[in-house]
Amino acid sequence: MRNLSGKNIVLGISGGIAAYKSVELMRLLQKQGADVKVILTDSALEFVTPLTFQILSGNPVYTKMFGDEYETSVRHIDWAEKADCVIIAPATANTIGKLANGIADDVLSTFMLAIDCPVVLCPAMNSKMYENRVVQKNLDFLENEGFMIIEPSSGELACGTKGKGRFPEHDFIVHNLIKRMFPKDLEGKKILITAGPTRESFDPVRYISNHSSGKMGYSLAKMAELRGAEVTLVSGPTNLNTPYGVNLLPVTTAEEMADQVFSHMDDKDIIIKVAAVADYSPITIEDKKIKKSDDDLTITLKKNLDILKEIGKKKKDQILVGFAAETNEMEEYASRKLLEKNLDMIVGNIVGIPDSGFGADTNKVTMFFKSGDNVELPSMEKDKVANSILDKIYKRFLR
Numbered sequence: 001m002r003n004l005s006g007k008n009i010v011l012g013i014s015g016g017i018a019a020y021k022s023v024e025l026m027r028l029l030q031k032q033g034a035d036v037k038v039i040l041t042d043s044a045l046e047f048v049t050p051l052t053f054q055i056l057s058g059n060p061v062y063t064k065m066f067g068d069e070y071e072t073s074v075r076h077i078d079w080a081e082k083a084d085c086v087i088i089a090p091a092t093a094n095t096i097g098k099l100a101n102g103i104a105d106d107v108l109s110t111f112m113l114a115i116d117c118p119v120v121l122c123p124a125m126n127s128k129m130y131e132n133r134v135v136q137k138n139l140d141f142l143e144n145e146g147f148m149i150i151e152p153s154s155g156e157l158a159c160g161t162k163g164k165g166r167f168p169e170h171d172f173i174v175h176n177l178i179k180r181m182f183p184k185d186l187e188g189k190k191i192l193i194t195a196g197p198t199r200e201s202f203d204p205v206r207y208i209s210n211h212s213s214g215k216m217g218y219s220l221a222k223m224a225e226l227r228g229a230e231v232t233l234v235s236g237p238t239n240l241n242t243p244y245g246v247n248l249l250p251v252t253t254a255e256e257m258a259d260q261v262f263s264h265m266d267d268k269d270i271i272i273k274v275a276a277v278a279d280y281s282p283i284t285i286e287d288k289k290i291k292k293s294d295d296d297l298t299i300t301l302k303k304n305l306d307i308l309k310e311i312g313k314k315k316k317d318q319i320l321v322g323f324a325a326e327t328n329e330m331e332e333y334a335s336r337k338l339l340e341k342n343l344d345m346i347v348g349n350i351v352g353i354p355d356s357g358f359g360a361d362t363n364k365v366t367m368f369f370k371s372g373d374n375v376e377l378p379s380m381e382k383d384k385v386a387n388s389i390l391d392k393i394y395k396r397f398l399r
């Protein structure tokens, strides 16, 4: 699973005003399951106190090379050997300069010479300093050496000016750190994913839809992006944030979804149709709100195009994965859809029960393959289900 569970992360903090933001960053890393150890430079100590990080991390904080405790003289080696990843946030121009030039004159820079794991740097400083030629040259050098550099964001800076130099969003930093730490088995692959419901209006204020929240499709998009794929997400209306790095194409109706899918499918290696597309839509859409009366109201529906079936007819050498939302006889119905729609794989899920299918954070799925076999998964969080589906796609069709 791509999270930080059981990982040893060392968080280096150098002396900038954004140092206080690292407290929240540390909390987020811990929430992902990481054990976080903190190193503070002398300048960072001017902005934040070691006690805060010591209490919240539950670990000693490393601030001095000598003269603190007996063990500190070897701590940089001990922590370096155990670290799965190091993140320096904020990284000041001074610290960046030391790293690029092999200078080891404080705890953080000395520790950095002893590590052998991925490094993520989050430069944060005044925009003029950030754009300075020497700072940029140092960053380029470090990037070429394999460091991941997360660009600062733009906006109002502590010095009162505006520009690029702000500490990026915490979520964005964690996303990139996870991305840096895991192998990118889907690198070079282009994936089209559909998610969410469609809405079929019959007057300006009313529509027919379903209970899809988009969570399953968004989890697949997020995990595929983390695994290095270029992801296009065609999504019906949801309340979810677009996963970082994913190209979102928002749609409302089944027809709009079909248009977007057909115009973006040709260059894709993998197409995964998670969306709960309306099978029917009203024949007419009134241009004024239908007034309530004492009579019953009949709305005539027309059959929508089955987008997945159409892709099945058009596809060339692409891997096509469908979903089947069933309330009963899942194996029979899912297997039938697999054949009828010319799919390589279909993911069946039972809907209409708690903790699975529509709206839930978890899902219980069975994957059915063209070859006739199937794999049943236990109920899991949708992120984990997404990873298992991608694992299977990778192992069965890409290796």
Ligand code: PMT
Residues within 6 Å of the ligand: 196, 211, 212, 213, 214, 215, 216, 217, 254, 273, 274, 275, 276, 277, 278, 279, 304, 305, 306, 307, 308, 309, 321, 322, 323, 324, 325, 326, 337, 349, 351, 357, 358, 359, 360
């Ligand atoms: O969004 P969540 O709240 O996380 O819920 C996830 C989910 C339950 C919506 C998802 O896991 C799921 O099962 N998606 C498929 C829903 C569905 O429409 O199932 P279906 O059995 O009716 O359709 C079979 C397949 O045909 C699906 O891949 C669907 O995208 C596709 N289809 C259906 C009708 C249509 N007109 N065009 C299509 O492409």
